[in-house]
Amino acid sequence: MWRRSAVVALVVSGAVAGLLSVPTAVAVFSAVTATTGSWTVVDNFGVGRLFAWGDNTGGQLGLGDRLERRSPTQVGTTTTWTRIAVGRSHTCARQSTGTLWCSGSNVYGQLGLGNTTDTTTYAQVGTATSWARVIAGENHTCATWSNGTLRCWGRNNAGQLGLADTTNRTSPVQVGNDNGWVSPAAGAEHTCAVRRQRTLWCWGSNAFGQLGLGDTTNRTSPAQVGTANTWVLPAAGSAHTCAIRKDRTLWCWGSNTSGQLGLGDTTNRLSPVQVGTVNTWVAVTAGSAHTCAIRNNGTLWCWGNNASGQLGLGDNTNRSSPVQVGTATTWATVTGGATHTCAVGAAQAVWCWGNNASGQLGLGNNINRNTPTQLPGVTGRPIASGPTASSVLLIV
16 A cells, blocks of 8 residues: 555555555455655555465476476465565565565576575575565566665666666665665566656666657666656566556556557557546556556456457457456456466456466466456465466465
């Protein structure tokens, strides 16, 4: 949840969040609080057990092996998990103690353990107990501390760590001196984050304009996106970015080869462009080349690449504008994977659809689905995948 001088609430699940006038299902996860002063991040999910499924080639599920799982499988016996992030072949999770743990591929140091050795079980990142939010790109990781500072590590070929160079890091390194970072998001090789003043900053790969800076030049340090101070939440895909402003409008930019910007065409954009005229968006997530978002009436909308049915529309046709997924009005949170999507609906039921080659839909098989399909007997709170991921984490 965010706090500011108006009534605002955010629902955070991996790289997604909801705000203002939330539907009943969202209210399960958040409270609405009116306060004065600057914006801060508050954990609002409680704690729970960690379940994982899907691709496990890097050991990213933390189950002690590299075997894919086609159904949700509990990770260890710990019951204090609160935050989760999923990269291509690595995952990270925060415990209620404020400690951070990562598992999986570590070729670029993306686990933050001071080396490049893979691990198939969760290993603690240092000894800090002040970790707040964590995000994972394809091969890099960033996380905020409770004091608002931001740290990044892993692959840095495009400057996605924001450290003014392109040198990989195997341990967390603070990004600049600012202590106002509140909402980060990671794409394949770019990173964006909102500061407490509601300004938006992006850095890393910019080949398709995904940094929103009006050009295609990479940045190795955080660069402000325009001058607006109304940004609330960014979501990053492989090479595109979307973000919700405090007036609940949705803006997207970057690669648009499959219509993932939702602008009615397939033309790339180098700067933020508003998606339609709707001002009721409360949550957004970005997959590799598709985007999904929830409105304040609990409806779910998706657009972009649909080759594997990841839009949930009953077919495999791309869409270049938002299209409603079914008729349900109880969607609470949604997370996009590389070519699949999962979401939490009424009564915290979990639904997934799209590519299922690695069992990432959690349905016990490898059959793709092009409409939302409920995971039998599975309920949860935060759920997370990532724009280059075929794995899913869920806190129950």
